[in-house]
Amino acid sequence: MRFAIITGASKGLGASIAERMITEKVGVIAVSRTENAELKEKASVNQVFYQHFSCNLAVPEEVEKCFHEILSLLDSKKPEITYVINNAGAIDPITTVGTLDHQALVQNVNVNLTAPMVITNTLLKLRGSKLKIVNVSSGAAERPIQGWSAYCSTKAGLNMFTETAAAELQTAGSDHEIIAFSPGIMDTDMQSTIRSSSKEAFFDLEKFKEYKEQGLLRPAETVANALVNLLFGDQVESGKIYRVNDLI
Template identity: 30%
Template sequence: MKRSQFIITGASRGIGEQLSLMLLENGFPVTGIARGQSERLMQQPGYTHIHYDLADHDGLDALIQSQIHTVQDDIELVCLINNAGMLEPLKAIERCSAKEIEHHFQVSLVTPIILTSAFIRHTKKLNIKRKVINLTSGSGTYPAPHMSVYCTAKAGINMFTQCVGAEQQFTENSVEIIAVDPGMVDTDMQRQARSQDREAFEMGPAFQQAYETGQLLAKEEIGRHLLRLIGVSFDTGKLVMYSDG
């Protein structure tokens, strides 16, 4: 892989934490952006943590600008990984409050859009490869009861990725943007889904069955998969499935 520098949202746990650890172990500097922090990451040389609530959109442009200013002279690739997201509300749409719906879209859809916009703008003068990876889900394609907000946000991420890819396709020094569906991974989100009241959340038994039958992938495997995808060039705007790797 080229000498690279990374900005990763939601780096304090789950896939974001695992991927950050693997990148750091390979000698790549990583900036993690999250409300919480990972003690494992804080002990790693090359890691910078930014404590930030990604629902606050006012400071996102300045945040990205400040990080682009830290890109080192020998860097050949700078990569933004929009990993942060949320699962709730997991209930029928008429039971979701306006506040719950708004907060979900702020974090899971609007924030990646704003960060991508800022990243493209502030890296435009860099004569290096620029890449954006948006973490998506099969839920962006397949509808599920009691998951309408989550599924809609992921469908939005998919369409956003494809639209920006179409914009970048014929742009000089274009940004490679892809959306990656990692499949079903054993993360806190999966545990959260399994822990829901089965009467209130219709999909709960399906999540439990996936866990009990060993269908969930380990975070380490997804981390290795994402490392491979970072080092591969794709047509900008492509939706990449786990099976594609």
Template identity: 35%
Template structure:
């Protein structure tokens, strides 16, 4: 008797570059079908068979229709597992709070916090009766646990993501077909965000020299390696829902 292969699906945000691109590479290598929602399209990913949806996620009024369109393409009878990774995020403007304007504060919190809340809510609701393995992975940061001068909005928005992860776990604990939630801090990764950090003015970011030294010492994590670690954690059944995890350096 031939057993039909059950499909695994990943829906991720911010997959066109940086950590998101590393995540996609890891899941692709393991035969996962991938939907990436991002502001830009990466032609390399298109050639790899990734379905890319172009969307500025800060247009929150468009999120629900976009997700439902993706979900409607899935065959319930063939699906074994689905993962949502809330990866898209922004550092915003690096400066003390009193130097930030309202627009920057709103946009940073919107992308880093509000969008993952909306996506997670829609994901949990849509699949609540599906008897498949379901997981939400929120990309957090060590900055969620440690205050940095000039990062008030980023630190606070990532702290909210940690609490979102833990409250999802609490709410899903008694659900019939529960969603597992993990928050994963990728460490300091060699991405465009790190380039932006190293170009900061020291008056706005007092820890800049530490981040410059990490680059010079080759101590930054690689996005591809980070992607592999995230895939491993997603498939590690020993990790309890609600865990706040960190990928250690190279």
């Protein structure tokens, strides 16, 4: 028996990953503020385990409570392999340093960095199931993008957390694996948010509008399949930062 825990599973890349997992007869634990009814129906039709947990990942206390409940569920199910996809992400605030809204800044850090750290820390207490953890990163983790100081910083932090956790697991002789995955530019709601920002707040605004106009945004389904294919293979290198362009 295999399970997949997917944050941000209600739409975009998260929903596409969940759909593929259900097709592959992998039980899905979806974590998001709202539930995707189509996923629930697809799981029912395919006779695959599915459960949704409502959680606001911007609130660390909610994350801790939610994942202790998930940990108890997994203890009772005893899956052979548990895939953990820390997919949920926040792009806002999009603006230059000096004009950042502090509440939005804290929410960004909580969703993009604190939540995956808390989730990983909690689930590593699971016994009897191999964990394959994926932290969804971004190319923005590797270069400065004007207007994205929060997003770039949190994704860079997530990459370093991934590499450090992998080194610790290796030293401990654990067979758990943890990687980061950079999905590239996709046709999702996040891209819509980016395109709706202002030139003053986001220097590269016109470039991102051109991505959409020129059809350069990959479908989320394509990216999801590349990631799941990687996870189902035997060549995952723990601690590595994988980029979608190297997998497609």
